[in-house]
Amino acid sequence: MLRISHSILHAFDFQSGSSYLSQHELDLEERQVRSYVARRMRNISSSPESKHGEFSEQSAFADAVRQYAVGQLGFVEISQQVGEYLWEELRRCDDLEECDLLMADFTDTREMKVDSKEVQEDPDAAAAAAFDGSSADRYLAAVLLPRKQAFVHDLGSDAGGAPENEILRQDSTLPNPTQKVDSYVLVNLGTMEIDFLDKPRVVGTEERLVIPDGLLQCTAQASSREVVESVERIVEDVAEQYGVNPVEAVAQAKAYVASNADRDESFSPEDVGQAVFEDRPDLQERYQEATREESLPEEVPIRRGVANRMARNHKIKTDTGIEITFPSEYAADSNYIEFTADDQGNVSIIIKNVGKIENK
Numbered sequence: 001m002l003r004i005s006h007s008i009l010h011a012f013d014f015q016s017g018s019s020y021l022s023q024h025e026l027d028l029e030e031r032q033v034r035s036y037v038a039r040r041m042r043n044i045s046s047s048p049e050s051k052h053g054e055f056s057e058q059s060a061f062a063d064a065v066r067q068y069a070v071g072q073l074g075f076v077e078i079s080q081q082v083g084e085y086l087w088e089e090l091r092r093c094d095d096l097e098e099c100d101l102l103m104a105d106f107t108d109t110r111e112m113k114v115d116s117k118e119v120q121e122d123p124d125a126a127a128a129a130a131f132d133g134s135s136a137d138r139y140l141a142a143v144l145l146p147r148k149q150a151f152v153h154d155l156g157s158d159a160g161g162a163p164e165n166e167i168l169r170q171d172s173t174l175p176n177p178t179q180k181v182d183s184y185v186l187v188n189l190g191t192m193e194i195d196f197l198d199k200p201r202v203v204g205t206e207e208r209l210v211i212p213d214g215l216l217q218c219t220a221q222a223s224s225r226e227v228v229e230s231v232e233r234i235v236e237d238v239a240e241q242y243g244v245n246p247v248e249a250v251a252q253a254k255a256y257v258a259s260n261a262d263r264d265e266s267f268s269p270e271d272v273g274q275a276v277f278e279d280r281p282d283l284q285e286r287y288q289e290a291t292r293e294e295s296l297p298e299e300v301p302i303r304r305g306v307a308n309r310m311a312r313n314h315k316i317k318t319d320t321g322i323e324i325t326f327p328s329e330y331a332a333d334s335n336y337i338e339f340t341a342d343d344q345g346n347v348s349i350i351i352k353n354v355g356k357i358e359n360k
Contacts, residue, residue: 002045004028006075006105007037010083011172014096019087021080039177041106041141044184048225048306050195053218061215062192065140069189079103082142082215089210093201098147098171109136137188144183148173185211193301194218224302228257228310231269234290235276242283245339247316251331252276254311258328261307269296324349 007028011020028034044050055062064081067073083101090096150173154166175181186195196218198211212218222230232250239249256275260267273287302310315325330336338350 001109002038002041003107003109004034004037004041004104005107007033008076008079008103010079010087010101010103012087012090012099012101014091014098017091019083021083021087023076023080025076036174036177037102037104038106040102040143040145041104041139043178044141044143044181044197045108045139045186045195046303046305047180047195047197048228048302048310049180049223050186050197051212051223052221052301053194053196053212053216055192055194056217056219059217061217065187065189065192068140069138075103075105078140079142085215086142086144086210089214090201092203093210094204095202100145100147100174102143102145104141105138106141107136107138137190140187140189142185143181145174145181147171148175183211185216197223221297222300224300224306225310227269227296227300228254228302230294230296231257231272231291234287234294235272238273238277238283238287238290241286242280244277244280244283245341247314248331248339249276251314251326251328254314255328255331257302258307258311261302261304261311265303266299266301268299270298318347324351326351 007026008022008024009026010022013020026033026037028037061082064073064078068075068078079101082103086101090099150170152168152170154168156164156166158164182197182199184197187193194216196211196216198209200207201210202208208214212220232253235249235253236246238244239246253272253276256272257267260271269291270288273284273291277283277287311328313325314328314331315323317323326337334352336352338352340348340350342348
């Protein structure tokens with residue numbers, strides 16, 4: 001759950017060549033505003049697409065963030081610094097995309113025990129109620145919101161007073177709060193760790209990542225999704241090379257990732273191979289060679305919710321068109337599901353201890 005402390009919206013209009021940097025924060029007492037900002041922040045903070053990084057020693061933005069974290073720089077001031085930098089950088093790009101900049105200071109509470117009905121009715125109130133006693137991290141976030149065209153009706157009347165309606169085009173529509181965006185940064189104000197996402201933009205003849213290379217000046221580590229997908233592929237390749245059932249091996253790898261995320265909100269790619277190929281040192285060695293060849297990081301942060309979506313379940317599809325989804329942890333437990341193969345290599349799947357079957 002999130003508690004939003006500050007938020008502000010800066011508007012860019014590349015068509016007219018003007019930027020509108022607000023000098024006032026958004027009114028978070030307005031429930032619709034608070035809800036939009038909270039949902040947007042929740043969306044980026046739980047994204048498995050986020051890359052991870054650390055500030056370089058030369059990063060001027062890192063100094064500004066540190067000043068802000070200790071109260072030496074105000075929220076509006078640091079947001080305007082970000083707005084001015086991004087405006088100048090984006091207006092130089094060849095393919096201009098109309099967008100606005102949303103920034104927020106928020107606290108992410110963890111391990112809260114609240115009533116589910118309360119969460120549905122008012123997420124922010126539920127977060128506030130559960131805040132005391134919860135572990136929490138404070139973040140500074142900046143999100144580029146691409147604007148889209150929309151058509152609306154314009155209600156009016158003619159000179160004689162008769163109703164006369166028109167269709168107008170609006171160019172200032174913000175994306176839905178759950179819609180994915182491709183450019184944002186999230187800085188943990190306690191640890192200075194960075195999560196970000198950006199897309200290449202062309203300036204002249206050169207492609208550039210404005211956020212990590214320009215604004216942040218930070219390192220870039222693969223996203224949680226990219227590393228998990230690499231680990232699954234390596235496990236599958238090694239299993240197939242050595243005659244091990246790749247379905248069981250990949251499912252066990254996913255179960256290991258999900259289990260570690262529940263406990264530590266991170267996992268080690270190297271440890272995955274040791275767990276999956278526990279009784280096969282030769283397979284462990286081949287797996288480790290493959291992870292080194294792909295330069296996978298030693299430790300990968302991954303949130304519980306992200307891990308649950310990516311690794312909690314495993315889905316398979318047979319060449320006969322049958323699809324099965326099962327909890328990843330069941331792959332290593334023959335009490336629930338078992339894979340066997342005959343002399344011709346045909347595979348049979350036995351699902352066990354089923355008390356009830358429902359149509360879906």
